[in-house]
Amino acid sequence: MWIDYHTHHARCGHAAGELEEYVLRGIELGLKQLGLSDHMPLIHVDPAKYYEGMAMPLEEFPRYVEECLELKEKYRDRIDIRVGVEADYIEGYEEDIAKLLEPYPWDYVIGSVHFLGEWDVTDFRQLHNWEGKDVDEVYAQYYDAVQKAARTGLYDYIGHIDVIKRFGQKPTKDVYDLEKQTLDAVKEAGLAIELNASGLRMPAAEMFPSRRMLEYCLAEGIPLTVGSDAHDPTKLAQYLDQAYALLKDLGFTELATFDRRRRIMVPIE
Template sequence: MLIDYHTHHVRCGHASGELEEYVKKGIELGLVQLGLSDHMPLLHVDPATYLPGMAMPMEELPNYVQEAFRLQQQYKGQIDIRVGLEGDYIEGYEREIESIIRAYPWDYVIGSVHFLGEWDISDYRQLDGWNGRDPYDVYVKYYEAVGKAVRTGLYDYIGHIDVIKRFGYKPEQSVVHLENEALDAVHSAGMAIELNASGLRMPVGEMFPSRRMLEYCCELGIPLTIGSDAHQPERLTQYLDQAVVLLKQVGFTELATFKQRQRTMVRF
């Protein structure tokens, strides 16, 4: 059961490739299901004055949705396309986020934390945001935001749940309790998370989440899906073979899939 639920395309401003290129690449790779999941438009910063290429412009959102569902029908029988959104969680903007989510018939919505205030902790151009900050305090704020995202009830699963480690900034203190509290919240909410393989090409050199967190997920019974977080068509399914091996080693036998906001588990 080869699936990839986390992809981005040219509309988001920091990826390349049209949606149809991803679809054709998915067919070539033998994907059974392909999730299209581009970034929600920015809500809390002015795109005109912020760093360029952070997310698709708001006026492009309906075009993205229309094209994605058109491709879903056009390639029906060749590949099962699921239409999704990576919906940033921004504290204080829950109502605006909900409005976007409720406006379209998504198959799934990924809840991801990229921003702490106006600082995008996942952007390599903003590494100076770590300057003068205690890494442990940053981790605390990050995982608090993850917990708040979970409790909104707006999302189907949490994306790259420990992406805060992306650039290798880690506190000297243990953060196991912060990670476990976030996963406990996911479990209490009946949600899933993803195993995002893109961390293998990042400075941290490790998938999101870590093996330790995956083992805790398995212990709790938290469902998982997988995604490459591809930003170029040629990176579709990148490292997912390693992701599947890791999941099997940890003890997972099923993957979460989503259609019309309903989760179905499939064996792999």
Template sequence: MKFDLHTHHFRCGHADGNIRDYIEAGIQAGLQVIGISDHSPFLCSEEDQAFPHIYMAKSQLAAYVQEVLQLKKEYAGRIDVLLGLETDYFPEYAELYRSTLAQYPFDYLIGSVHNTEGISIFNKNRWNNLSTARKIAVKQGYYELIAESARSGMFQILGHIDAMKGNYPLFSEITADESVERALKIIGECGVAIEINTSGKTKLVGGWYPSDAILERALHYGVAVTFGSDAHVPSRVGDEWEQVRTRLREIGFTEWVYYKEKKKVTVPL
């Protein structure tokens, strides 16, 4: 059973192609299941589309859902199309997101932390001139947010949980092991999955999210894993799926999961 739960399309403003393009790419890649999970609207603003190159407009959400559901019917029997969404976790607006998204029949939600202290995690300049102690505090805050997103109960999957290394590879060397360990323990206790996300190859760090070291500790805490290419172009759908499966087996995982109607489906590795 081959699946990819993390794909984007033109509505978010920084991906190419429409939803059908990604479904067709999934079929070409040999997928049996594809999740469509574009970026949710930025609900914290009164503007319809506060950040047009990051999030879809609020007015587009219903049409997005309708299009995915229509394509799910059209492609039934060829590939199982799942309705997902990737949404940021903002603690102060969690209930707004929870109540808004509950109106739609999502198969799963991916919770991702893309900003801390009001700055993008991918902004490499945020690290300029920071002391060692301050870097540790930033990393600790990042993992505190990830742990809180797991506890929120809003998400089936947590996205790219060490993506802060994307444009700052030295992030992995910042000593905050206790915070990472605590986050993984909470994720395991909450029964939320983490994705192996192969889009790190498009950033300065290269490779995948999360690191092997994090995956080894995730296995220790019984954290479920899933796969997401985080494709922003159709050609990346299913990218490096086989390599990820092989590495998970080497680490000691025996299964991975996807979600349908917010219910976990377990797939042997």
């Protein structure tokens, strides 16, 4: 089952390409399912403090969903489109996130932690925020946020679960116990995670999550889906051949897909 569940387009401000370009590229690549999953608008950062292209404007959100649904119908005989969103977990804003998501007919909602407060740890323009920080403490804060996200009931799966390693900052202590605690929280919440291949094009030079976290998922029966996290139609499905090969090598036989917030396991082909 050749799928890609993690994509972004021009509305979010820091990606290229229109939604239809992703759909046409997905057809060209032979994807069986394509997940459209752009970032939700930010609800906790003053727009006056935004970096350029930081987020989809709130007024664009309904139009994003509308266009996804239009494309799903238009191309239904050529590709199976699933309508999703990557919804940032922000501690203290759980009710606001729920209200923002509630009106729309999602197939799936990705729960991702990008922000620790107003610091986007995944934004290269904010790398200066690491200065003077205890890396071990930042890792602990990040994984605590992921665990809280898993427990909210807002999400279907957790995105790039160890993205805190994106720019190569490494803790001084082994954080494997912290990683396992986080995966345990995912399992207890009945969620899946994704194997996000985009880490291979970043300083981390490793997919999200690491092989040892994937091994733990296999042992604990935590389901996985896959995504390229493409921010350009030309990057759709990038490195997914390596992601599939890794999953098969580890012994995974199924992938999680989603339809109207219902998880459906399909064989890896």
